[in-house]
Amino acid sequence: MSTKTLILALDLLGTFAFAVDGALTAIRTARVDIVGVLVLGLITAIGGGVIRDVLLGVTPATFQDWRYLTTALVGAGVAFFLSRQLTHLAKPILVFDAIGLSLFAVIGATKALAAGFGPLQAALLGMITGVGGGTIRDVLLNRVPTVFSANSHLYAVPALLGALLVAIPHTFGLTWGWIAVVGALVCFGVRILALLYRWSAPVPPGSPPL
Amino acid sequence: MSTKTLILALDLLGTFAFAVDGALTAIRTARVDIVGVLVLGLITAIGGGVIRDVLLGVTPATFQDWRYLTTALVGAGVAFFLSRQLTHLAKPILVFDAIGLSLFAVIGATKALAAGFGPLQAALLGMITGVGGGTIRDVLLNRVPTVFSANSHLYAVPALLGALLVAIPHTFGLTWGWIAVVGALVCFGVRILALLYRWSAPVPPGSPPL
Amino acid sequence: MSTKTLILALDLLGTFAFAVDGALTAIRTARVDIVGVLVLGLITAIGGGVIRDVLLGVTPATFQDWRYLTTALVGAGVAFFLSRQLTHLAKPILVFDAIGLSLFAVIGATKALAAGFGPLQAALLGMITGVGGGTIRDVLLNRVPTVFSANSHLYAVPALLGALLVAIPHTFGLTWGWIAVVGALVCFGVRILALLYRWSAPVPPGSPPL
Numbered sequence: 001m002s003t004k005t006l007i008l009a010l011d012l013l014g015t016f017a018f019a020v021d022g023a024l025t026a027i028r029t030a031r032v033d034i035v036g037v038l039v040l041g042l043i044t045a046i047g048g049g050v051i052r053d054v055l056l057g058v059t060p061a062t063f064q065d066w067r068y069l070t071t072a073l074v075g076a077g078v079a080f081f082l083s084r085q086l087t088h089l090a091k092p093i094l095v096f097d098a099i100g101l102s103l104f105a106v107i108g109a110t111k112a113l114a115a116g117f118g119p120l121q122a123a124l125l126g127m128i129t130g131v132g133g134g135t136i137r138d139v140l141l142n143r144v145p146t147v148f149s150a151n152s153h154l155y156a157v158p159a160l161l162g163a164l165l166v167a168i169p170h171t172f173g174l175t176w177g178w179i180a181v182v183g184a185l186v187c188f189g190v191r192i193l194a195l196l197y198r199w200s201a202p203v204p205p206g207s208p209p210l
Numbered sequence: 211m212s213t214k215t216l217i218l219a220l221d222l223l224g225t226f227a228f229a230v231d232g233a234l235t236a237i238r239t240a241r242v243d244i245v246g247v248l249v250l251g252l253i254t255a256i257g258g259g260v261i262r263d264v265l266l267g268v269t270p271a272t273f274q275d276w277r278y279l280t281t282a283l284v285g286a287g288v289a290f291f292l293s294r295q296l297t298h299l300a301k302p303i304l305v306f307d308a309i310g311l312s313l314f315a316v317i318g319a320t321k322a323l324a325a326g327f328g329p330l331q332a333a334l335l336g337m338i339t340g341v342g343g344g345t346i347r348d349v350l351l352n353r354v355p356t357v358f359s360a361n362s363h364l365y366a367v368p369a370l371l372g373a374l375l376v377a378i379p380h381t382f383g384l385t386w387g388w389i390a391v392v393g394a395l396v397c398f399g400v401r402i403l404a405l406l407y408r409w410s411a412p413v414p415p416g417s418p419p420l
Numbered sequence: 421m422s423t424k425t426l427i428l429a430l431d432l433l434g435t436f437a438f439a440v441d442g443a444l445t446a447i448r449t450a451r452v453d454i455v456g457v458l459v460l461g462l463i464t465a466i467g468g469g470v471i472r473d474v475l476l477g478v479t480p481a482t483f484q485d486w487r488y489l490t491t492a493l494v495g496a497g498v499a500f501f502l503s504r505q506l507t508h509l510a511k512p513i514l515v516f517d518a519i520g521l522s523l524f525a526v527i528g529a530t531k532a533l534a535a536g537f538g539p540l541q542a543a544l545l546g547m548i549t550g551v552g553g554g555t556i557r558d559v560l561l562n563r564v565p566t567v568f569s570a571n572s573h574l575y576a577v578p579a580l581l582g583a584l585l586v587a588i589p590h591t592f593g594l595t596w597g598w599i600a601v602v603g604a605l606v607c608f609g610v611r612i613l614a615l616l617y618r619w620s621a622p623v624p625p626g627s628p629p630l
Contacts, residue, residue, distance in 0.1 A: 033412060118486055276540055350564070
């Protein structure tokens with residue numbers, strides 16, 4: 001299996017996990033029908049990439065590619081029919097979700113750098129690719145996006161870290177493929193550790209304790 | 211009257227109905243002033259087409275065309291001044307709204323196919339053109355978009371059906387104009403029947419009954 | 421100091437004020453961590469310009485320019501660490517915010533006219549540039565955007581006025597720089613007077629009094 005095929009397979013795995021997670025969140029949070037479940041799963045899976053491409057000024061790529069659309073719709077469909085059974089698989093879904101987050105962050109930053117954007121923009125776009133879909137889903141479900149909240153266990157921070165690990169070396173001319181691998185692994189590791197040890201990002205001074 | 215003029219007239223009628231409906235929803239739901247009523251009516255009317263064009267990677271067309279902007283602003287303005295009287299016209303507004311939904315779905319799918327997108331994308335973009343404006347309005351009014359909810363009487367389903375009826379024949383090389391007419395009529399008919407007979411889309415297994 | 425440098429300095433001052441205001445609103449409204457504060461401050465500052473550029477069909481300019489990104493992130497960071505102290509500076513922040521609103525409205529309308537859009541579009545895009553960032557912030561904080569509400573003290577109206585004062589003369593071929601200055605001053609003046617005298621825009625007939 002070539003590197004490109006491996007990245008595509010992992011990327012589709014992440015898309016699937018995001019769609020399942022988005023659809024389950026929709027089912028748990030609101031009275032949605034099958035249209036709501038499918039659309040909210042799809043938006044969770046590809047929304048981050050769409051915002052990234054809008055900010056890059058290009059036609060949204062994951063929306064154009066039927067493999068991402070189909071994977072996301074299948075993931076949301078599985079969640080629709082098996083939502084009760086999937087509640088027992090919350091932990092594996094979180095791991096797949098972390099894989100998706102890592103790949104989306106690194107791929108997003110890489111696309112931004114390839115389009116000629118600077119490292120600050122690339123890091124932000126990597127983070128947005130990772131967290132944007134879930135953010136739109138939360139807005140559509142009428143709740144404050146978990147990514148901004150003080151008990152999200154660093155969802156955005158590892159995405160930003162992974163994207164920075166790709167963007168900063170790039171400004172010094174370092175663009176080897178293994179840098180992206182390190183970025184993705186650091187994002188994945190920090191996210192998993194944050195979940196295990198319930199890490200939180202700092203809150204504003206004077207905020208009431210959790 | 212040529213076909214093109216007829217389509218434009220119907221499209222503007224749909225835009226007007228969407229704007230009236232969006233403005234009335236804003237007045238009923240929140241404490242909005244005239245700015246809020248006009249902007250939310252405008253967004254309801256042209257928001258779906260804007261999302262479609264962003265996903266197609268082109269400059270939003272309905273925003274560029276002053277006829278759509280003016281029609282939408284006039285519709286929202288009428289709703290602002292006559293909101294109490296218009297509550298008695300809820301049923302004709304629903305019929306005009308169904309006309310708008312049908313045309314928007316079919317026109318959206320046709321634009322996507324003309325831009326070279328595949329049938330799955332075209333069907334989704336047709337649906338988004340129809341339901342996107344109302345969805346942004348609901349998000350701005352801080353409520354779960356009715357299109358996702360289990361008692362929306364199939365708002366998104368007929369739009370998707372109408373768009374699919376245009377997109378699928380197109381993949382087999384069939385692009386006659388009457389296919390679009392059939393798509394729009396099916397969308398319109400299903401929507402009206404769903405309203406009359408209170409049809410609902412399936413909810414996830416295990417959901418509490420309505 | 422050249423005119424261009426002066427405009428850039430004022431524009432960055434407005435960006436800073438918008439970011440501070442957006443971050444403080446986030447801290448007051450929801451349980452956000454540092455990621456939420458920085459991102460919501462950034463979105464408040466550059467969101468309006470991003471929506472404008474998406475509607476113009478061009479790559480978002482303020483997102484590409486590191487000076488705007490950095491200014492916005494510094495503003496949000498200051499608000500994060502000094503949120504308690506800054507509550508005493510609410511009035512100066514409102515004045516800076518009005519400066520930002522005025523410049524954003526006039527610059528937005530000017531960019532739309534330069535891109536060949538008509539006066540109606542240019543006026544709307546000027547208004548959107550001014551109020552769009554705060555609107556996305558409010559949506560993300562799960563509340564009805566203040567700009568639509570009946571007690572916003574005309575936030576959108578002066579922006580629209582300032583943008584119209586640039587757009588209308590332009591259709592008659594008048595494009596002198598001082599027209600933009602007049603537009604910005606009128607926007608600033610109306611906003612400040614609306615705050616001082618608690619002006620409100622009309623509400624729909626029959627609405628309950630405030």
